[in-house]
Amino acid sequence: MLVLDVLLNFSKAYLPAQIGGMMDAPLLIISVIDPFEVDEAHNLDVASFYPLAFYEKTLEQADPKIVSKIIDVIEHRLGTPAQFEGYSFTHMTYDINEGNLKSAYIDLGTMANKLAGQLLLADKIKAVDSKEVAKKVLTTHFIRDISGNLKAFTGQKFRCKKCNAKYRRIPILGKCYKMWRRNPSYSSQKRNPKIFRRS
Numbered sequence: 001m002l003v004l005d006v007l008l009n010f011s012k013a014y015l016p017a018q019i020g021g022m023m024d025a026p027l028l029i030i031s032v033i034d035p036f037e038v039d040e041a042h043n044l045d046v047a048s049f050y051p052l053a054f055y056e057k058t059l060e061q062a063d064p065k066i067v068s069k070i071i072d073v074i075e076h077r078l079g080t081p082a083q084f085e086g087y088s089f090t091h092m093t094y095d096i097n098e099g100n101l102k103s104a105y106i107d108l109g110t111m112a113n114k115l116a117g118q119l120l121l122a123d124k125i126k127a128v129d130s131k132e133v134a135k136k137v138l139t140t141h142f143i144r145d146i147s148g149n150l151k152a153f154t155g156q157k158f159r160c161k162k163c164n165a166k167y168r169r170i171p172i173l174g175k176c177y178k179m180w181r182r183n184p185s186y187s188s189q190k191r192n193p194k195i196f197r198r199s
């Protein structure tokens with residue numbers, strides 16, 4: 001029934017005009033799935049355990065492309081009956097919904113705690129350079145967020161609460177030009193210093 005939904009409730013007229021609008025649209029329907037064409041899944045490992053040689057290769061920091069040859073991945077099974085069956089796994093579970101219901105990200109609360117937790121973890125993991133982590137946080141999040149916030153702050157518009165006139169920024173006059181022009185003795189500032197609201 002879900003498959004038929006594509007035929008019943010879909011029209012190209014529904015597609016968004018923006019770039020990427022066609023990205024997930026069901027424009028092509030394949031009735032027979034050929035594992036050879038599902039290349040996203042070719043790297044999926046279906047081994048029940050990893051061989052000792054794999055762990056030895058990790059010590060040499062070997063290229064994953066070389067190591068994947070000794071792991072049971074779907075790619076090796078293509079064209080054989082095993083491409084459809086006998087997939088295994090390394091860790092047993094009784095319920096696919098099992099796992100953390102609440103991530104540490106929520107438990108940690110404040111951003112400072114989250115960051116401290118991330119750096120503490122980075123320090124503990126041998127493969128991670130905690131200085132690089134700190135640098136990435138600063139350059140990809142912190143500085144970008146601050147500049148984004150500043151841009152939003154300086155770009156915000158203001159509106160007069162009384163006559164709804166809109167201004168790109170608070171008038172230097174400190175009061176609404178429109179109302180001041182009508183009556184120069186009018187001072188909105190004296191009566192209500194908060195007359196301008198962000199809009």
Ligand SMILES: [Zn+2]
Nearest residue numbers: 160163176179
């Ligand atoms: Zn006004």
